[in-house]
Amino acid sequence: MTAAAQSSTANYQLPITKRIALYWSLTKPLQSGLLLATGLAGYMSARCPVFNMGTILQLAASLFLAIAGSTVLNMWWDRDIDAKMGRTKKRATSKGLVDENEVLRVGLILSVIGVGWAVAMDALYGLIVFAGLFFDVVVYSIWLKRRTAWSIVWGGISGAMPILAGRALGLGFIDWVGVTLALGILFWIPTHTLTFSMKFAKDYEAACVPTFPSTYGLGVTRATIAISSVLAAAAMIVAGYGIGMAWGFLRLLGVLSAGLLILAVVITFKPSERINFGLFKYASIYMLASMILLFF
């Protein structure tokens, strides 16, 4: 019996609740939740009536399915390199706890339902959601991730699509504020992913995945983090102004942005593992807080 067949048999012998739990973990709930929050914030930023619960629920469901679908497809595609990295080798796909063909099917089904639902709601919204999924799975994961450190730019573009999609759904068209919000996410993503790739540099090296630290060195990576943090903070503040955010909330966004900039400067001139980790965590809190502020 082959390994795949063994894993398949093992998979089907698992109780359904255990299988659901395994697939839930494959959707990376925290990351998907953060991306979903950006989509909802994009929609709210268009000053749509918050009580339009029908649209909000459909937006949340379609976007979550599309994001979860693309994440599961990424897990399926990257299962071989995930198995080589300490950080990811315990994933259900790496350990063979789930049947790989079933993972592919689940990823495709979630993606088709998510994108299909989005298109049914609004063609432009659906197109942007599809673009996000395409950039994430095809361009980032399948095409570029194992070839160039610059793949993160495409991963970033993909991560920027939910907020643009949400705003486009609220407005019915793409405006400069939506593009600026998307740029804010695009520039924020290197702050998040590059600190991550510095922390797990050996893992990526073992899996032969090119990263900024391994290709250009730590100095260039830190400078890139600092520059992208400045650009992300500037984009979020400009977008906040463009939305017509109240001065108080704009002040708060400025304070949170200052924290991001200070950490980025510290990591450039006085780098340490602890500050690196701090910036990684702070960047997540910053983005979540920024999205909450966009609701007001």
Next chain:
Amino acid sequence: MKMSALDRVLLLLTGLLAAYQVAVGIDGLGTVPIIAYTIGFGVLLVAGLLIFILGFDVLDSPVVVVVSTIIPLTLSLGLVWQHLASFRTSYLVFTIVSFLAVSLTRSIPMQNKLPVIVLAVTHGISGMTIFLLPIILSIQGAVQPLFSLVGVGGALIGVGGLLLSFLKTGRPILSRETILRLFPTLLLLTTAFFVAGFKFG
């Protein structure tokens, strides 16, 4: 010392209160007080988040002395600008000079007691301003009685600063563990009294 879940909740609440104050608690004031309070509560917010993320070890950093000076200096500047019009310019000069002096004396190695003297004068004047001014104004009836809560916050932040200073000099009056266990509660109470004082005062 490992941070407990309760410590994290207290720090998160501190951050939320400081965020509230920056976003809505200081609307309608003049430009200088708004800038001063934004910096003061902003430092409280970001510092709370960083302690939340990095743990108590971050308090061992030498930068903490400089950063913790910003809070009393900016809050006292805001108060003076709002309520003591005749001292505005002189206090603004004092704030800038004090901050520069603390930064300078903490970044250049010195054998004498100048860094301690500079820090004591800076914290002494700004701390007493935050503590006494709201209470005196409340007693005089110039502001609502509950504005005196800002003074209570000032006293608490002074206690926190003292405990941290003792910790840094290696001669703590309480054990390091006790000081760190008290710190999140003290920070939350300080922020809560400030916010309540501004809101109801």
